[in-house]
Amino acid sequence: MRDSGSNYSSNKSDTSFNHTLLAVCIAAATLGANAQETQTAGPLEEVTVEGVRGSLKNARDIKRDAATVADAISASDINALPDKSVLEALQRVPGISIERFAAVEDPDHFSIEGSGAALRGMAQSRSEFNGRDSFSANNGSGLNFQDVPPELMGSVIVYKNQTADMIEGGIAGTINLQTRKPFDSDGQQIAFSGALNYTDMRGESSPDFSALYSNRWQTDVGGLGFLISAADSELRVSNNSVGQGAPQLLDIPDVGERWVPINAGARMVNQDRHRTGGSLVLQWANPADTTLATLEYVRSDASTTWYENAFQSDDTVGNPSADSVYTDDRFVSGTLQGADRYNSFARRSVTGTLVEDLSLNLALHPTDRLQMAFDAQFVQAQTQVLDLSIFGNTRADVEVDFSGDLPEVNFIAPAGVPQSSAAYFTDPANYFYRAAMDHIEDSEGEAKALQLDMEYDIDRGWFQSLKGGLRASERKQTTRWSTYNWGVLSETWAGGQKFFNGVHDSTPWDGQPGTGTYPAPAHDVFHFNDFFRGNTPGIAGGTILTPGAHLLADHHTFRSELGRIFGFNSLKDRNDLVDGIFTQPEYNPVREERQSAYVMATVTSLDDALTGNVGLRYVTLDYTTSGGVSYSSINASLPLPADDLAFFNGDSYLTSSAASHSQWLPSLNVKYTINDEWLMRFGASRAIAFPDMGMLRDSMGVYAIVTEVDTDGDGIDDAARVSDYRAGTGNPFLKPMTAHNYDVSLEWYFNDVGALSASLFYKDISDFFVSGAFPRAVTNNGVTKTVEVDGPVNLGDGTVRGFELAYQQFFEQLPGAWSGLGLQTNYTYVDAKSVPNPNISTNDGNEVAVAFENLPLQGMSEHTYNLVGLYEYADVSARLAWNWRSEYLLTTRDVITKLPIYNGDSGQLDGSVFYNVNDHVKLGLEATNILDQVTETQMQVNDDGTRFNRSWFINDRRIAAVIRINF
Incomplete structure (x- = not known):
């Protein structure tokens, strides 16, 4: 990646600063993301919780x-989230399901x-x-989330409704990644963790x-805190797949x-x-404990490389043999x-x-009743993608045999070949x-944000405090996203075919056969044998030839070699x-300016049984x-x-657009404490979600799909035609x-x-x-x-409703070692009604055809x-975690088949076991995908x-040997 300068993403411990570490940790975690509350200073003392019990x-x-409906994951052990990535850890939270594909399209x-x-x-x-x-x-x-090192996290909090002091933008909720601070503990902390990951299909560590x-x-000048952390992780995995092409409806004799x-x-x-990351945090509290300053820098850097070989056809049709079974x-x-x-x-x-994220938070407590916080943030981000493909033919x-649980596929030489x-x-x-x-x-973005919060403790009757704040932000993002630049290397209709063996069949369409030679690049030999670990024949005898991987080493080699040998015009040409x-259409600067203001009152009944907040937020967006x-x-x-x-002459011209939006966002959250064990909640709010930056592109790229044609019926393609006229576009006026979100919960x-x-939720949604x-x-x-033209629009209204159940417990009443047994489980049901999610296409090039009207909400199981089975007793702790989700719609319109694609019911079993060698050293094994799940x-x-x-x-199944050291 090229150096884009400093990139920053902020860390705001916006909390009401209380006088114990536990209060600070909980308030910072619970209210920092959810409520952006004002920090104040006060004496700190350490509260120690360790192991699985401590995390739970x-x-x-x-x-x-929490001030509203929420769930959380906590790492009581430093560098010890329960999964290998933040995204994998999130799948354990009630209501969250994760996507297993690289992109939904x-x-x-x-x-x-x-x-x-x-x-x-x-997804919003x-x-x-x-x-x-x-x-x-x-x-x-x-x-x-998959690009964030989990080792930097102290906790992840998921807020499922809103309070007025939360930053706007999440209809489904807000997922807050909480990093560690030096004032989270008393004195020196040193931690190290290392792991060796082995993947069984790839066979590498x-x-x-x-x-x-x-x-x-x-x-003498007050309390000082310093924290530095770093993480580096590599993972090498493989996946195999067998598939069948889009179906056609045939009349079989x-x-x-x-x-x-x-x-x-x-x-x-x-x-x-390969993922690296780090954080650097400085904290200072004045001697009077009325001021707390936190300066933090967080960096996350990730790269993913995948190399693919495939043998398939997206558009040519095979006819079923006479002995086929139906x-x-x-x-x-x-x-x-x-x-x-x-x-x-x-x-x-x-x-x-x-x-990269840099933030400064200054929390003041000038009087016993007044708290103030000033927060500044600067974020820079960068994404780079290089995607190269070469197609042999x-x-x-x-x-094929699709009658069993797993497919059997065997490529054979075409009929008539000796x-x-x-x-x-x-x-x-x-x-x-x-x-x-x-x-x-090659995209980059930066954001600047300033926020001022003030809270005054009224403490009269029902009114506990009154809080208000202002926030202004500016985000600039430039997306440079090229078309997928398909170009012919050799074809019968484009100068003849150039074969892997160096023969150039240059037979013209209307002339005598002609052959020659050319400097053919080296090809590779690829094996599709033992495709599903021996559970199916897979690709029987499946050794094929593919274009040489050396041609894909970098864009310079790709461009120069294919240009020299085949006359290929790359993106640079x-x-x-x-x-x-x-x-011009691939270069899309977007500037977002946002201002918001809020006021929120916190109320408490005289007996403290009933607490809550009511507020109003106003946001403008340009x-x-x-x-x-x-x-x-x-x-x-x-x-x-x-x-x-x-028509396709390579012309282009400039465009630009501007749009403004404003919203009032009221919220109400009430918590009723029935007794020391039971409480009830009610939450209601109006929320908004912003379109992805890619949807706002003010551009349109018009391109052709060229196919070959047999005009004289001799079985040989002798002409070409434009079969499709297509364009991709954005919508800057989205x-x-x-x-309108409603939540009711009962908690014990x-x-x-x-x-x-147990929680019930209901969302009434507009402008999908x-x-x-x-x-x-x-x-x-x-x-x-x-x-x-493919593009996004706002369309329709719908509702999403459902319920969640969650339970966790260690069975400490059992005798001896059995008391280490524990259980954590949760279940979520979601139902969507009237959600506009059609598969839309053109019919005969003249009118819109809604091919599939009653599709479910994309991504919703x-x-x-x-x-999750738990065990923690003496020096041993273990976890066996099963995650399952029912089928869901991956995409309304697959790029290849143009059909809706569903992911079937799927589950995955993961596990870990750790042993405390002593008070400072812990050894363990972690396993992922233990049951070798097949995804359909x-x-x-x-x-x-x-x-x-x-x-x-x-x-792959993944196994990791882990060591953790803490002092």
Whole structure:
């Protein structure tokens, strides 16, 4: 990644400063993100809680003392969140489910540790560091949790409703990452952790380590605190998948109409993740304990590289053999013959993200009743992506059997070929270089925020305090996101085919056969054998040839070699570049200016049984966006109609837009303490969620899908045509989504760790963000075409409702070692009604067709639960955690099939066991994906809800040997 300068994300211990460490920790965790409360100074004393019990107790106390409905994860041991990433830890929280795919629009690529979190079925949650906004510089509006080192976290708090002093932006809720402070403990703290991770499919090991030093001193000028922490983690994993292509409805002789997949394919991906991070914190409290200053710097730097080999076809159709087997509605097994274009491709994608966050918080307690806090924050973020693909091509038939739990796929030589399948697929004379594609992103953003909070303790009757504040922020983000630049390397209709063996079949369409040679790049040999650990034949005899990985080493090699050998034009070779390698529509600066003010009253009954807060927040939002419109350029030598060549002439021009929005956001939260163990809550608020930055692009890129055509019926493609006119665009005038949120909960805290809670929630939501494809008449260079435009809009109203149950306890009443047994479990039910989530496309290029109207809310599982067995006795602690979610809609419109894709029911079992060698050293083993889970996806083919399997994924089991040292 190139140096973008300082990047900062802030840490705000905005709390009402109390006189014990426990109060400080709880208030900072609970109120810092949720309430952004004023810090004041006071004497501190250490409260020590350790081990699994300590973590559960801290999380329970955060929930109990929160000003609104909340749940939490706590790490009582330094550098000891219960999972290997923040995102994996979040899946244990009631109401949260995590995404396992790299992107929702791309359900063909599994992810290492997940890629996003849904809270109560919705992705529109707000992410923050220590109560302040933070973000990653991509097309989103929040933080990539999977890129944050979990070793830096002291706790993660999930707020599910709002108070007036919370920063706006989360309809589903707010997820606050709390880092550690030197005043969290009394005196010196030294901690180190190290781990060696082994992944069984990849068969490789990789290290983790983290270290922390913290100390505090009492001096003549007051209390001083210093903390520094660092973390570095590597992970190398693999995943394999088998899939079938989009189905077609065929009339089978003597059988009738049946759905038949057009083809089948296989994919293998190696992923490498490297994540580093650190924090530096300085704290000072004056001798009178009336002032507390906190200066903090947090850095998170992550990179992910994945290398992929696949053998599949996205568009060529195989015909079922006569001996194929069918059910009442679909093809089950047989041979798909005559699919003459199978891509044998290699792909390398590298993503780097950097977030840096600098904050200063000054908390004052000038009088016994008045508290003030001033907070300043500066964040810088950067994202870079390089994605390179090369497609080889060959003919193939495929034998498939989808009747069992796992698929069986066997690629065979096409009919009439004299070679055996093994010889055919390893002969470079049977593969030619078809196409290549590059994609680049280079985005950065920065944000500045100032906030002033004041709170006055009234303490008269029911009124405890009155609080108010002002906040102003400015966020500038420049997204540079190129098109996926597909270009032909060799084809019958573009100068002939260039084969892996160096032969150039240059036969013209209307002339005599001609052959020659060319300097063919080296190719690779790739094996698809033993695809599912021997549980299925997988790709029987599946050794194929792929383009050489050396061509994907970097963009310079990719561009120069493919340009020299094939005349390929990379992104850098395009016309009208305005910012490095980007065209005007790909260069999108967005400026967001936000101002907010709030007032909130805290009330308490005379007997302290009834407490709560009522408040009003006002926010104004101004967007300024820039962009452009561009038209791709088509090689004029291709035999295309003159109007297509004129329309796609590579022209571009500038555009800009501005939009303003304002909202009043009232909130009410009431907590009634029935007795020492039981309490009830009620929360009501109006909340908003902002569109992702990528949705606001003021740009449109118009491009062509060119396909080959057999015009004379001889079975040989002899012409080309534009089969689709497409464009991608943003919408700078999107309004924020709005919701009225209601929560009711009953909570029972029956001992130091034990808790049982039940919550009901209801959200009435307006102005959903919906993406679809719409026809638009577009004119360029005197030619008008109907273009299918993909873009976001605000659409409709809907409701999300459900309930949550959570329980945790150690069974200390059992005798002896049995008293170490414990249980933690939770269950969430979510139901969405009238949510506008259609799959929208064009019909015959002239009108909108809503292909699937009654789709569920994307990313929402109706049922989610966690079941965690715990054990902690003497020097041994262990955990066995099962996480399960029911099926859910991955995407309304897959980029390949254009169909809705669902993730099936799925669960994962993880575990750990630790042994305390002494008071300072702990050894352990951690295991992830113990049961070797197979993940299945399905595609919906009609509005009646008919679905067929799309893909089957299997990924590594991970084992880590861990050492933790604390002083």
